[in-house]
Amino acid sequence: MHAMTVNAAYAAGEEREAGRLAVGYRADLTVFGADPAATPATELPDVPVQLTVVGGRITHRAAGI
Structure with missing residues (x-):
């Protein structure tokens, strides 16, 4: 999971905006x-x-959710 969150954000140069669930971070x-x-x-x-x-906006929601 770390490789697909924090490490992916770091590799994309977005470690200050993504890769964590925290206030001020983009929610993907x-x-x-x-x-x-x-x-x-x-x-x-x-x-x-x-x-x-993606980007804090719901882009897909399964039926019944």
């Missing part, structure tokens, strides 16, 4: 229907995306 996040850290890698492609937020 995805909410999955299962815990990606506890789901076997072979099952990850089948985990539904429940919510996606």
Whole structure:
């Protein structure tokens, strides 16, 4: 997870605006229907995306959420 958040923001030169969930940081996040850290890698492609937020704005919301 660290590689896809803090490290990705650092690599993009955006460590001051992204890579953390904190006041003043841009909110880009995805909410999955299962815990990606506890789901076997072979099952990850089948985990539904429940919510996606880009730049603090909801860009995708699954039905019923």
